[in-house]
Amino acid sequence: MGKLDDTNRRIATGLFFGILLLLGPLLVRDYGMGWDERADRMVGYMSLRYVAQLVAPQVLAAGHFTGIHELATHGDADHGPVFQILLAGLEIAFFRHNPRGAGWMRHLLTFGVFVAGVWAVYRLGRARFASWRWGLVGAGLLVLSPRIFAEAFINYKDIVFLSLFALAVLTLTRLLHRPTVRGALLHALVCALATDVRTMGILLPGLTVAFGALEMWARPARRAAIVRALGWYLGALAPLVVLFWPFLWEAPVTRFWECFGSFRRYRQTMKVFYLGELISCQRLPWHYLSVWLLVTTPVAYTALAVGGAWAVLRGLLARPTAWLRHTTNRQDLLFGAWLLGPLVVIVVIQSVVYDGWRHVYFIYPAFVLLAVRGLRAGVRAWQEAPAASAGRRVGWVAGGLLAVGVMHTVFRQVHDHPYQYGYFSFPPGPVAGSLFERDYWGVSGRDGLAWVLAHDPGATVAVSDTLPQKITMYNNLLLLPAAQRARLRFVPHAQARYFLGIYRWHPWPYEPQFGTPVHDIKVNGMTILTVFQR
Template sequence: MPLPTTPLLTVSRRWVGVFLGLLVLLGVALHRDYGMSWDEPADRLNAFVSAKYVALKLAPRLAQGQPRLADIPDLRQHRDADHGVLFMLPLVVLEALWPGPDPAAWAYRRHLLGFFLFVAGTWAVFRLGKARLGSWRWGLVGAGLLVLSPRIFAEAFYNYKDIVFLSLFALAMLTLRQLLRWPTAGRALLHAVATAAAIDVRTMGVLVPLLTLGFGALELLYRPERRRGLAGALGLYLPAMTVGVVLGWPYLWENPVGNFLAALHSFSQYAKPLEVFYWGEFVSIQALPWHYAPVWLLITTPVPYTVLFGLGIAGVVSSAWALGLRRWLRQASARHDLLLLAWFFGPLLGIILLNSSIYDGWRHLYFIYPAFVLLAARGLRALWQAWGGWWPGPKRGPLQTWGAGAVLGLVAVGTARTAWRMVAEHPYQYAYFSFLPGAAIERNFERDYWGLSTRQGLEWVLTHDARPVLTVGMDERTALTLLINLKMLLPADRARLRIVAPAEAEYFFTTYRWHPGPYPASMGRPVHTIRVGGAAVLTVLHRP
């Protein structure tokens, strides 16, 4: 017999459904607005390489008769074979079966499906926030902060590694919490699937089983009544997770242990020569200063969220200090807070201490951001309690009430400004900086390292020059972004454009990636510039 539905439960489900439904509709409305990122062709090729390998393993006769597979590299010789392909693999299989006449069609489908997975990750953040903060309202606050993060929102459409990994990692943290609280065989298997999915996108997913074992040990210590059930569940989880990782990653099939260790080493020590523009200088990714990731996190995260995060951390520390570590850890809420701290600070400190090679800002650490917004939601709840908003508690003094109210007002204004900028700067939210002026951004940091703005540059040229044939060019180091975004245009528009060498181009494009300064007058005069937050992310030069 089904349990009766309480009015409160009905109201919460309705609001959560409205929130997630609007988010889905927003994705449908916006997914065609973004260009194709620098990484998308490589991600697609990696998936095709794995698809060819699987086809030759499972149906060799059929695969050998497919002429399209002849041009795809062999997995054993492919230089990026160690990249996880779980998200892209089924999409390229579908693309091979139903290619269609327009190359942009599948790019848009990938954008939309990537965003739908982000919606699932947002739902996981809501559930984690609701469980820790004791209210569906606060769960929605945490999910809302995630969505109202400009770079995260934009990259959810096209970043098939970092944002997909963020979403899967959040889902794995949700299944971990459920397993630790109510250990059963079914929850162990569900957590194993979620863990394997995260690992099969990025090898950094190995943090999930480490967190599972570490916090499983805490539960065994502080909840003796659950020891037998939890120990059995963990015993089922580990082999099931291992099998899931191997099944979902064709690269591991022939040598699971050796190839996985090679992939893990490749991620931690990226061997390819690459420089990033950081604090006004080009720095090798093998020699990054320790503060590279923390600085990028700070300057690209809305200031109100950082303030709330600090308040959330202060609340956790003060609770642990007041009770003492042992008494504090006896509380389930405290162990949940500790999980959030480990989720956020563990990978960040690991990158710093191991001097791991990262690039393009802090995107390789995006998966720690859900922990950031959940701790920020905790800080906002503490501020709300101090102010006295719909929360039971002792009577507060006027100074405390007015002080908390003033901070809440500033946070509200700052969050509203972030939302306004997301609308006003669409679809360039991926170049968002939180508080730096445009001139400081241009002097010190990379901007459109994805190269997406070249699509809007091409559209501008087509709109403002009616001639039937136009020549465009770009620095050879970034010319790939011009080529791939040409495919995002309508066929008639593509037919009007010719990509040529920079010296021969009438229109020259720059996204400032490895040339942050202006070009000489011989390259042409600027006729179109896209600015985000006062900083130029794309300039089109015209040379008659």
């Protein structure tokens, strides 16, 4: 029986991750380019240029860094560069004169990191629930989350950080289970990489020390081994963070503190559209992140996560000391801290957030694992209920509703492709568009430009370069074939034949002077881009 189950595990997990990996190259060309992509690319190139100046100045003569800003004086130098350095190096090596291919390469590798994060969630679920099947359920819920899946191709920062954070929690649980020097150094490496993508990675050493202390209390026989492992971890973490972040090299402590302060204050003058109003991101209500999470997460997942969180809280409050003695319960507590801790920290330090809840996407794997906890608890309660009892009947109804909810999510993920980043769960599309930001990435601009070029026979096509449309138009121009790029002309609005409305900072209908609407891109009835002809 054991060999048969192991064979089934290998087949099921192989198929799941094989199909997931195959989806990357199959779908990567369907997505446009996000708002921040060229700015993020510059971060990678600036960091590489800085390293080249120090260790190989002759490389600068090759012309790879012509037009690249100085790292120390650029406004985005405080952005974690480690993933962008990798992408910039690959672009220089293989896509120097192919911006379209470089864009697809960057998207594909971003998705590859996401697959690694999905694998981490699978392993966390498999270890926590002692079942590879439940681990696959968790991995499946993460993949079948429309916004997360779409942004896995286009979001270099938040999705990459989500994936690395999940990998760091995986290495943490392994370190707590078996405290070794090798495990401590591996955990330090993953935590450093996560921190060098987003400074919120500094939460990881806090979680590591806190749950290391809890583990020493629960398993006093392993206290010395845990103390030694934590010492190696803390000793290696800071040097590794500095190693992969060239901006920190000259003044590690001062500059890292500056970067963290920038994270709190970044774009503090920007306005966001929330609950039907344009408001400053400095004056967002405390519920901003939680409401965004609620309205963009499938309802079935939210119900399961609430059930899982309630099961954890009930066990903790009933007999806290005895409950914490169990390894699986301490893992549940870790998932809860992973989910709620960052939200509390952001509210307490009054950090600037915008563009929905993308800055805290890294808590979503914990949300998913708690949803699996809730589903598992519900299945067990149903199994233990007497046959033909009210509990069994309620279980059948709840199970049916959950199945319908999951199937609806799958339908939306397929139907909305490639615009799943505009997914809202229960608000109807037009209602969601009147209350919340739409395509704040501007990714739909690529398809808007492609539509214009396909329907205008002119040798040149004049498109308005009005801000903020100009940013997303210039970005998405790079993903068009060279012949189409040559036809486009970005001109002042008064000279343009076409205007592409992306509804960022303009959530209401566009005025008549923008032209006659000739094409819309919609997600579930919500317009995310309109092409106007003048």
